[in-house]
Each structure stands twice: as structure tokens, then as C-alpha cells.
Amino acid sequence: MTKASSPIWHPFTQHAINPHSMHVDRAAGAYLFARHEVDGITVGEKRILDAISSWWVITHGHCHPKIQQAVMQQAQALDQVIFAGFTHEPAEKLAKGLMDLTNNVYDHVFYSDSGSTAVEVALKMAIGYWQHIDSPRHKIIAFDGGYHGDTFGTMSAGGRSVYNKIYEPYLFEVEHIPVPVEGNEGVALDALAKVLEDNKGNVAAFVFEPLVLGAGGMVMYSPDTLRAMEDVCRSHGVLLIADEVMTGFGRTGSVFACDQAELVPDIMCLSKGLTGGFLPMGATLCSAEVYQAFYHKDKAKMFFHSSSFTGNPLACAAANASLAIWKEEPVLDRIRDIAAGHAQAVRDLSAIKGVKNIRQKGTILALDIDVESEGYLSAIQPKLYDAFLDRGILLRPLGNCIYILPPYCVGADDLKLVYDEIGNVIELLSA
Ligand SMILES: Cc1ncc(COP(=O)(O)O)c(C=O)c1O
16 A cells, blocks of 8 residues: 555545646636646646636635735634634625625525535525425435535435445435436426326425526536426425536526526525635525424424535625625626637537537536447546646646536636637547
């Protein structure tokens, strides 16, 4: 057994194959600056274009000065305070900001610290809602291939896959239905209708990633189909939980993916881009109806969920600064420019031999490479990853699926470089 150079156990990393991690010292805009090491000795700095927004979190760019400033200022006033029985200005301001951003269709927001917890909270709200109105419902519906996090609740909601295979016996039962990708809309809608019929009066909620299933392989479907699914669910009184953890804050071209379907879910889960990617935070927004089910003189009906860092003032300050950037800077124009660049690249890249299923939604461009071993553990993944890093680009393919999901400050030249290098690397590896 080889001794690792660090005691750190990294996420989604097989240390027996990848014992070393890139050491990043600083970041700015769309770039990471890592140590350039030769034989373990630092010989300089390596600039890496962060074409996946560091796991889809960075929106306006790394170390945005306005967010930096807000966090530094907050750090001088209030670091952390228990959030039960206490509140503070950054949290109150953020709550108002989120209500405004969602056109005041929500009544309340519950803070937590990650995407997984935002969804976990949503599931607990939905199940608790039905219990507290004395009409218990037990089933959850979700997409095959969906990903909602790595806690047991969110793994249960997620599709059964390599991500959760060894934990499967411990996951609670969820009704999974096919994703309504183009050509499969009818099948998915029929499956949804059947599950609802078979479990009449017992489905608590449908949890879904709107328009794009991220970790499941950047699988895309249309706003029209999402709206049709909403109609079917509504006719059965099912609560809709939109997991906008990845899609939220502009990724799909609109502030929220649900906007494109004119869909107002009962519960919306946010994280990743909420703080501009600066600090960890989750937020679960809910309707008045859901909140009221827990609102009671009976203490036993309170919402039994917390985490120590709920509503952390620094994270709230970062989120407030990020929301201000949305108002002060032409963020949607930047998103439109990226989307236009992607649209052209879709035409160019689709001509490359071995590229299939090329697709785009707003700032997300994805394509699959035609190889024998597909899926997350595809043998081509490490080759692609290394080849892109050698070229100074961070792309972390999901198996044989290469995708770009850049921060909105990315320049047109940098995007062109990414498109060109994707073409070069595919040609090189298939030669
Ligand atoms: C749609 C979706 N939901 C939830 C999560 C979990 O978020 P986190 O990793 O912050 O727990 C992710 C993470 O990628 C995600 O893409």
C-alpha cells in the first residue's frame, strides 16, 4: 500500500488511482492558479480555466471583489450565532432578497448549509406537511438518474446508480420514473400518471431537477414537458419540490429553470450559486401552505431540523452581495452571450466524429463521446480529464459525457479555447 502525501480523504476520488491533488493557491475570475510541480518541487504557477465553475458553484467569478468585501466586513461584526431564538440582519436581508427574486410566491425560507441539506429539508417538509394536516402520505416520486445529494434521504430520492449502489439496502423506497428526454416524453408522462394512479392519495411529493439532470449526465428535457408533469401532479394534490441546486442562479439561461416552464413549485431548493459560490449555504423556500402545517401551539409540530451553522452570517453576507451583483451588473447579458457562443459550438462540435447527443440549455453545453464503456465509470473519463488539464482547462467529464458549465465572467476567447480543445482532445483520443 502506498502512503498518501496528505491525510485528506477527498470526495468522489479514488486515492489508489489518484494519490495526488492539484494544489490551488488562489483564484480570480474564471481562473484557478495551481502550483506547477515537477518531481514534487514547485517550479511555478499553472493557470487553469475553471470551465465547470468548481463543481457548479461559482457564478460571477472566483473571488468577486464585491463578495470578498461583504464577507470581510461581516467578519468584523458577527461571525456566527445560534439561529434558534436569534436572528440577524444578513439573514433577514437575504430572506427578503430571495422572496423578491422569486416574485413573492414563497412565504418562508429555511436555511441550511449545502445542496444535500436543502433537499433533505424539502423532503422532511413535504412528509411533515401531510402528517401535520392529518392526511399522511408516504410516497416520493423522483427521476431515474436524478441526483439530489449524498445524505441517506437525498440518496434515496436519487436514481439508483454507482453513486449509491452499496447503500441501496438502507435507502427508503422511492418511485422512480423515466426522464422525459426528447422522444421519451409520452413514456415518462404515462409512467408518472401510472404511479400516481397506483398510489392514489399516498404520494407526498415529486422531487425533480428542472430541465437538466446534472450529475446524472447533463440529461435535458423541455419546459413544456415539465409543465405537463406539473399538471398531472397537481391533479393528485402532490407537492412539487424543485431541486434548483445546480440549475438555479442562471445556469439554464433564466434565473431559475422553473421560470422557463412558468412553474411555481411548492418547495424550491437552492445552494451552490446562492452565495455566488463563495461560501457554503443551502436555502429551502416554501409556500405559506407548507409553513402553516407546522405552525401550531403544539410544540411537537415544530419543524425538527437544524444544523449548527444554519443562517451563518458570513454565508448570508456573501449571498446578499451575490444578489446585489445580479441587480448591479449585466449578469443576464453575460449568460445570453455564453448561451450564444455555446449554440454556435453545438453546430461546430456536432460535426466531429465520435460526438453524439450534443445538447445545450443556457450556459450548459454537453456532449457524449461514442465509446463502448459508457456511464460514470467510463474508461475514457480519466484520459479526457488529464488531457484537458494538460491544456490548462478544468473539465471533469461525467464518464463519457463532456460538459461545459462556466462562471458568467468567462471571456469569449476562453470559451473558444475550450470548444477548440474539446475538438482536439476527442480527435486525439479517437486516433
Ligand atoms: C441537483 C443537485 N442537488 C443536490 C446536490 C447536492 O449538493 P451538495 O453537494 O452541495 O450537497 C447537487 C450537487 O451536485 C446537485 O447537483
